[in-house]
Amino acid sequence: MNDMRKRFFGVAATSLFTMVLLPLIVLGLAANATLAVLPPMESLVLRSLMLIGAIVMNALATGMYIGAGFGPGPRDGLMTGLHARTGWSLRGIRTVIELSVLAIGWALGGTVGVGTVLYALTIGPLIQLCLPWFRQPTVRKTVTATGEAVS
Numbered sequence: 001m002n003d004m005r006k007r008f009f010g011v012a013a014t015s016l017f018t019m020v021l022l023p024l025i026v027l028g029l030a031a032n033a034t035l036a037v038l039p040p041m042e043s044l045v046l047r048s049l050m051l052i053g054a055i056v057m058n059a060l061a062t063g064m065y066i067g068a069g070f071g072p073g074p075r076d077g078l079m080t081g082l083h084a085r086t087g088w089s090l091r092g093i094r095t096v097i098e099l100s101v102l103a104i105g106w107a108l109g110g111t112v113g114v115g116t117v118l119y120a121l122t123i124g125p126l127i128q129l130c131l132p133w134f135r136q137p138t139v140r141k142t143v144t145a146t147g148e149a150v151s
Helices: 001-039 042-069 074-086 090-107 114-134
Strands: none
Touching: 001 090, 042 114, 074 090, 090 114
């Protein structure tokens, strides 16, 4: 039993690190490096274009990694799971998720800006738009009475 527990917790610890902590570290380092290279943006027009571009790129990236079968993240998993179980639209589910996160963050003392609200309201419809572009075709196999798989 002890050996089994070590294997389980070893896998769980590895998965926790690679699936949760490592991406946070990499994203933090990438954000810091990007901010160190980019000049400060004082122009409202430039900042608005960067915001819109970032939201669109986020939707494209989400469509790519879900469509490629890499597995969804926590919010994406909740979105795709609810969609699979209920048939509700992805855009509606994701918008409710993002607005809930926004409300909880605000209730905990966080700041809510125009960009936060714009992201919460637009990421769901954009993901629904982008996701079909990257879906892999599914191959359905029929199993015969003898147990053989036939395409």
